[in-house]
Every structure is written in structure tokens, then in C-alpha cells.
Amino acid sequence: MKVQELRKLLGNAEREHLEKAFVECYKQLRKGQKEEIDSILTMMLEGKAIEQKSVEAPVNFEELEQQIIVFIDNAYAQNYFAPNRTIPKSQRPKWRFMVKNFMKELSKIPLDSNHYERAVKLLTDLYCLICEACNTYLFSTEDPFRSIGWEQPDFFKLLVTKTFANGYSRKNISQLLRYATTGGLSRESLHIQQEMILLSGLRTSDVKYVAIEEAKKLVEEGVGKLASLKKYSSSQYYMNEAVNELCGMIFLITIALAEPETGMEYYFAHSREGDNEITLYCALQLADWVGGDDLWIKVYEYGLSKKIKPRDSLKEEYAIRLGSPKAQD
Numbered sequence: 001m002k003v004q005e006l007r008k009l010l011g012n013a014e015r016e017h018l019e020k021a022f023v024e025c026y027k028q029l030r031k032g033q034k035e036e037i038d039s040i041l042t043m044m045l046e047g048k049a050i051e052q053k054s055v056e057a058p059v060n061f062e063e064l065e066q067q068i069i070v071f072i073d074n075a076y077a078q079n080y081f082a083p084n085r086t087i088p089k090s091q092r093p094k095w096r097f098m099v100k101n102f103m104k105e106l107s108k109i110p111l112d113s114n115h116y117e118r119a120v121k122l123l124t125d126l127y128c129l130i131c132e133a134c135n136t137y138l139f140s141t142e143d144p145f146r147s148i149g150w151e152q153p154d155f156f157k158l159l160v161t162k163t164f165a166n167g168y169s170r171k172n173i174s175q176l177l178r179y180a181t182t183g184g185l186s187r188e189s190l191h192i193q194q195e196m197i198l199l200s201g202l203r204t205s206d207v208k209y210v211a212i213e214e215a216k217k218l219v220e221e222g223v224g225k226l227a228s229l230k231k232y233s234s235s236q237y238y239m240n241e242a243v244n245e246l247c248g249m250i251f252l253i254t255i256a257l258a259e260p261e262t263g264m265e266y267y268f269a270h271s272r273e274g275d276n277e278i279t280l281y282c283a284l285q286l287a288d289w290v291g292g293d294d295l296w297i298k299v300y301e302y303g304l305s306k307k308i309k310p311r312d313s314l315k316e317e318y319a320i321r322l323g324s325p326k327a328q329d
Helices: 003-012 015-027 031-045 061-076 089-107 116-135 152-165 170-181 191-201 205-226 234-256 260-270 276-290 293-305 312-322
Strands: none
Touching (some): 061 089, 089 152, 116 170, 152 170, 152 191, 170 191, 170 205, 170 234, 205 260, 234 260, 234 276, 260 276, 260 293, 276 293, 276 312, 293 312
8 A cells, every 4th residue: 555545544534443543553563663663653643843864875885895904904014003104193092993883884784785795704804803913912902802892702703694694615614614713812702602603603414514524624734734833833832722623623513413422533633732631621621512411421431441541620520420410311
């Protein structure tokens, strides 16, 4: 029905019928819609003027993209932190508001837009920048994620959601595996938090198996690079950490696939921890994140079968879990 036809019907209707029709229409609205329209209805029925909301001008994507690229280049050059002639001193603290606005505008780009993939790429670049700022002083802050008003896991979840909304591919799965398991961390974040978010984004078994394959490729790549790195160097340390996190990610995925044995074997065989007992300890922590007592006990006993001698606290924990109601079932 057109608005003109509706007006005509209303003009000819009796008050009783008008009220009944109005109430029935109102009942059809969802709770959220009712909350939005209540103030407008009240003002209209009281004869007050309704303020017209200003319509935002459409985003010029090309211009936004260029702004973000320039911003990222300046950030990596430490122009928002160190003295320089490119960014005025008075403008440097405003970087956090720029990032907030960039994220807001990029999030508005719809999936069917021709700019969607580029928008996700820019969002990814911003995430990597803020991660790097956790390791290196690119801005005057100890915690850049907090400075922009985002928890790191929330930012990563946005990235995962936007990336996979456009479909799964080996490339984007591999990239997100790398971002989840490596990179700078907020003071309030751990890699396991990003890994759990990525795991939840792998919706089907087929996609999970692809993720395992890609994670194993990254492990092989990392182990290959270790041979050329100086012993006890920071580069070697971070590469070992990356391999360990990827092995952990593989273990988490196999647990989600109800195939923990394969992931457990891979984890113990490829972990780069210097002590097998530490490997067992870390594997038990992973089991705690996604499993119950049964899985924890299975990992513990697997460690025993590998002749690993657990620390006393783990022995005590094992005894407690064996005696728990769940373990006895």
C-alpha cells in the first residue's frame, strides 16, 4: 500500500477503528523497534516537532584507503612517537581517534561492496600495526589496544568475522593462523584467546582439516627457519614460540574434531620446549581450555607413556581429577 492510499483510509476511518489498527500495528514491531520508535510516537501524539536525523554522507573509499595507508606508514616510521617534521607534535596524540574512526568506517563497508576485500585488508593492516605497537614504541602508550578502546580479542574477532564472511580460502586461513599465534600482545591478552576465537570461526569439519594442514605447513616453515637463526637469539626464541603456538592450535582443532589423540601426538612430537615436562604441562593447560577431566587425564597419561616425570603439582592434580565424580563416570 502506498502512503497516499494509507492517508485516504485513515481520513475515512472512525476513531475507534483508528486506535485499534494503530495498536495492532505497534504490536507487530520487535522489542528493539518499539524502543526506537517510542520517543517519536510520544512527541507526535503530544504535537511536538520531530528532529530530523542528519543523513551521513557516503564514505569515499578511495580517500579513506589513502588516509589509512599514509597513517600506517607514518606509524611504522614512529612519526606519532618520536620528534619529526612530518606529524606536528600537537597531532600525535590524536592517532587513537584516527584508528577508532578508521575501524568505524571500514566496518560499515557491506559484504556486497566492490571495496569489501580491500576494506578487510586495511582492517588487517591496522590490527597488525597495533600488535606491533605492543612490542615497539610506535605511539606514546604502554597498551595500544586499550588506547583505542578495544580489547585485543575483540579486535581479532572482528577481523576473523569480516575475513570469513567473504568465504574460506587456504590463504585467509593461513594468515589468520599466523595472526592468532604470533605478534605483539596487549597486557591483558594471551595468544590462546585469539586461537580460541579463530577456532570458533572454523565452522565446518572440512575447514578445520584445512586449518590443520595450513598450520602444519607453517610449523615446517618455522622449523626450517630455525636452522639459520643464531642460537639463543631473540629471533630464535620468537620462532620457537610461534611453532609451539601453532602446535597448540593444531591440538585445539583436533579436540574440536573429536580426534584429540592425533593432535596430542603431533604436539608432543613437534613442540619446541626444551624440557618434555614443560611440554606436558603446556599440553595440559590446552586441554583445560577446551576439555574436561577425561581429556586432561588422557593427556597426562600419554605423557607418562612417553616416560615424562610430571612435577609434584601435576601429580596432585591428577590424583584429584581421578577422584572427581566426572572422572569416575
